[in-house]
Amino acid sequence: MTDVILEKVGKTYPNGYQAIPSVDLSIEEGEFIVLVGPSGCGKSTLLRMVAGLESISTGELRIRGERMNEKEPAERDIAMVFQNYALYPHMSVYDNMAYGLKNRGIAKNLIEEKVSDVAKMLGLTELLQRKPRQLSGGQRQRVAMGRAMVRDPKVFLFDEPLSNLDAKLRVQMRVEIRQLQRKLGTTTLYVTHDQVEAMTLADRLVVLNKGKAEQIGTPMDLYNKPATPFVAAFIGSPSMNLIDATLTEQGVKISEALTLPLSHQHRGDIVWGIRPEHLEVSDEQNGDFALRIQAVESLGAETLIHGKIETESANGESMVVRLSGPHLPDVNSLMWLTAPMSHWHLFDAKTQQRL
Amino acid sequence: MTVTFPQKGLPWLLLLPQLLVTAIFFLWPAEQALEQAFYQEDAFGLSREFIGLENFIDLFTDPLYYQSMLTTLVFSFSVAIVGMSLALFLAVMADRVIRGKLAYQTLLIWPYAVAPVLAGVLWWILFDPSMGPIALWLKSAGVDWNHYLDGNQAMILVVIASTWKQISYNFLFFLAGLQAVPRSLIEAAAIDGASPFKRFWTIVFPLLSPTTFFLLVVNLVYAFFETFGVIDATTKGGPGQSTTTLVYKVFDDGFVGLDLGGSAAQSVVLMAIVGLMTVIQFRFIERKVQYS
Numbered sequence: 001m002t003d004v005i006l007e008k009v010g011k012t013y014p015n016g017y018q019a020i021p022s023v024d025l026s027i028e029e030g031e032f033i034v035l036v037g038p039s040g041c042g043k044s045t046l047l048r049m050v051a052g053l054e055s056i057s058t059g060e061l062r063i064r065g066e067r068m069n070e071k072e073p074a075e076r077d078i079a080m081v082f083q084n085y086a087l088y089p090h091m092s093v094y095d096n097m098a099y100g101l102k103n104r105g106i107a108k109n110l111i112e113e114k115v116s117d118v119a120k121m122l123g124l125t126e127l128l129q130r131k132p133r134q135l136s137g138g139q140r141q142r143v144a145m146g147r148a149m150v151r152d153p154k155v156f157l158f159d160e161p162l163s164n165l166d167a168k169l170r171v172q173m174r175v176e177i178r179q180l181q182r183k184l185g186t187t188t189l190y191v192t193h194d195q196v197e198a199m200t201l202a203d204r205l206v207v208l209n210k211g212k213a214e215q216i217g218t219p220m221d222l223y224n225k226p227a228t229p230f231v232a233a234f235i236g237s238p239s240m241n242l243i244d245a246t247l248t249e250q251g252v253k254i255s256e257a258l259t260l261p262l263s264h265q266h267r268g269d270i271v272w273g274i275r276p277e278h279l280e281v282s283d284e285q286n287g288d289f290a291l292r293i294q295a296v297e298s299l300g301a302e303t304l305i306h307g308k309i310e311t312e313s314a315n316g317e318s319m320v321v322r323l324s325g326p327h328l329p330d331v332n333s334l335m336w337l338t339a340p341m342s343h344w345h346l347f348d349a350k351t352q353q354r355l
Numbered sequence: 356m357t358v359t360f361p362q363k364g365l366p367w368l369l370l371l372p373q374l375l376v377t378a379i380f381f382l383w384p385a386e387q388a389l390e391q392a393f394y395q396e397d398a399f400g401l402s403r404e405f406i407g408l409e410n411f412i413d414l415f416t417d418p419l420y421y422q423s424m425l426t427t428l429v430f431s432f433s434v435a436i437v438g439m440s441l442a443l444f445l446a447v448m449a450d451r452v453i454r455g456k457l458a459y460q461t462l463l464i465w466p467y468a469v470a471p472v473l474a475g476v477l478w479w480i481l482f483d484p485s486m487g488p489i490a491l492w493l494k495s496a497g498v499d500w501n502h503y504l505d506g507n508q509a510m511i512l513v514v515i516a517s518t519w520k521q522i523s524y525n526f527l528f529f530l531a532g533l534q535a536v537p538r539s540l541i542e543a544a545a546i547d548g549a550s551p552f553k554r555f556w557t558i559v560f561p562l563l564s565p566t567t568f569f570l571l572v573v574n575l576v577y578a579f580f581e582t583f584g585v586i587d588a589t590t591k592g593g594p595g596q597s598t599t600t601l602v603y604k605v606f607d608d609g610f611v612g613l614d615l616g617g618s619a620a621q622s623v624v625l626m627a628i629v630g631l632m633t634v635i636q637f638r639f640i641e642r643k644v645q646y647s
């Protein structure tokens with residue numbers, strides 16, 4: 001069943017700035033949707049429109065079939081976790097979690113029961129009498145989640161909930177959020193600028209760029225078949241190698257001296273892409289091109305090699321190669337590579353669409 | 356960063372005017388009052404006699420003194436509570452305004468720039484029983500306004516006149532306090548189903564409590580010690596003793612009643628109260644409250 005529908009939803013701020021031109025999205029019940037994109041692309045704006053904290057300028061928002069545009073945040077049956085947690089500083093953990101239930105006139109013993117259930121689930125039982133300032137960052141984060149869960153809402157909204165935590169805790173909470181969401185089966189809309197977080201959490205991702213949904217799909221869809229160079233560059237780390245090229249009868253012409261053979265009916269300027277992990281080390285006979293190595297990053301489990309495609313002219317295109325295991329090639333030496341055609345990504349340079 | 360002066364004398368020279376003012380207008384009179392409190396002086400200041408604690412004993416056995424204390428408490432708390440409530444209300448309104456915010460805020464700060472005596476005279480004119488526009492309007496509305504005869508009305512008048520000026524100050528602090536409340540807390544409360552009214556009383560107001568307490572002390576100190584000009588310009592402590600606060604009584608007994616020893620003893624008591632309130636004030640300014 002479709003739970004949340006955004007139909008041509010757009011936002012123009014009172015100062016005339018159009019943050020979101022128009023977004024279409026339908027979310028299934030229990031689905032975990034991640035909105036991802038660089039800072040300032042309109043993620044929070046979109047989320048806040050769903051929450052009712054920003055008015056919807058154009059289009060319609062429906063939750064379980066009911067139009068929500070004019071409804072107050074409290075009437076939408078949603079719960080939100082804020083980036084700074086927004087815990088009430090003068091209330092205990094218990095009161096923070098109970099506040100929403102009290103406002104809805106729920107009986108005291110039922111509130112106690114619900115709060116203690118959720119506290120147990122999140123390991124907060126010992127902390128219920130503390131004030132937020134007596135908690136660590138990770139504990140505050142948990143309380144913020146507890147406050148959202150205790151009301152058992154139709155939809156969870158998260159706005160970069162992990163960005164104030166250190167790297168290790170972030171990974172731990174990420175796993176925990178995913179497990180909790182699976183267990184509760186609550187439809188979730190989650191905002192982040194971190195593509196790793198996005199890939200690991202999402203059932204489906206929405207990649208936002210300047211307020212437009214560039215692509216909506218499963219993490220693997222986006223990885224395997226990015227719709228635009230923007231998505232291609234955004235998803236995956238290190239980013240996909242993207243090179244301006246021309247498609248001719250001979251194939252993909254990267255420079256005067258280098259053309260990778262391909263038969264394709266399209267002609268003209270394109271963007272040619274291949275992920276760093278799909279390049280293979282080769283030799284002078286079999287290689288497609290050589291890379292002049294500029295820097296080597298050894299991470300133990302993998303090695304990232306940065307270099308430039310070697311051509312007669314001085315400025316070749318930059319490339320990153322990702323090899324598993326340790327490798328120690330000399331800086332400034334040449335490395336021959338093959339680029340398997342099955343891993344190529346071609347985009348029309350003008351329309352920015354996948355070919 | 357520390358600034359070092361070439362000569363040791365210059366810093367003292369620069370401080371001198373302030374030190375002189377403090378010495379001439381504060382330390383010297385304070386010392387005089389302290390001394391005077393233990394003497395009885397004739398009305399012309401020609402002779403005086405050491406009488407020990409007698410002035411204090413007289414003071415604390417005088418029912419009028421207790422009456423004045425009560426008047427001061429009623430007056431001070433009325434000024435503080437009325438002034439702060441109105442200021443908070445205005446600050447909440449101003450915090451909501453988006454267009455022309457600065458204009459409202461500037462207008463609300465003006466009263467603070469008006470000298471207390473001028474403010475007093477202004478209210479004295481407005482409420483004058485025979486020709487004051489407000490008094491006439493009240494009369495037409497069925498209220499028989501004459502603060503020269505009615506002690507309660509006189510009290511209302513001095514409270515209004517004293518509060519009016521203080522609203523600006525309170526307003527500024529409340530507005531700053533309101534703006535320091537994180538927006539996301541209000542939004543979280545809205546999602547949690549709290550009505551705007553409830554959001555204010557359960558989230559915003561508790562978070563303002565450090566500001567509220569600070570202002571309470573400041574307003575009480577103001578009403579205690581800085582309202583002489585307003586009272587003198589409007590009611591002169593009357594009718595009877597109904598608006599004679601402790602500070603006004605020092606002046607009234609000393610310069611009108613010419614009981615200099617008794618007046619000095621009252622000054623000493625007031626000095627002790629000032630000291631106490633200053634301690635309280637500093638204690639609480641130091642106490643910081645975290646918002647996150």
Ligand SMILES: Nc1ncnc2c1ncn2[C@@H]1O[C@H](COP(=O)(O)OP(=O)(O)O)[C@@H](O)[C@H]1O
Pocket residue numbers: 013014015017019037038039040041042043044045046
């Ligand atoms: N209240 C506002 N008025 C005008 N512009 C705003 C307002 N809030 C956000 N914006 C602008 O809208 C764009 C998107 O903001 P936001 O949704 O917060 O981005 P994100 O969460 O993706 O970083 C930004 O360019 C931001 O400057």
Ligand SMILES: [Mg+2]
Pocket residue numbers: 043044045160
């Ligand atoms: Mg944001």
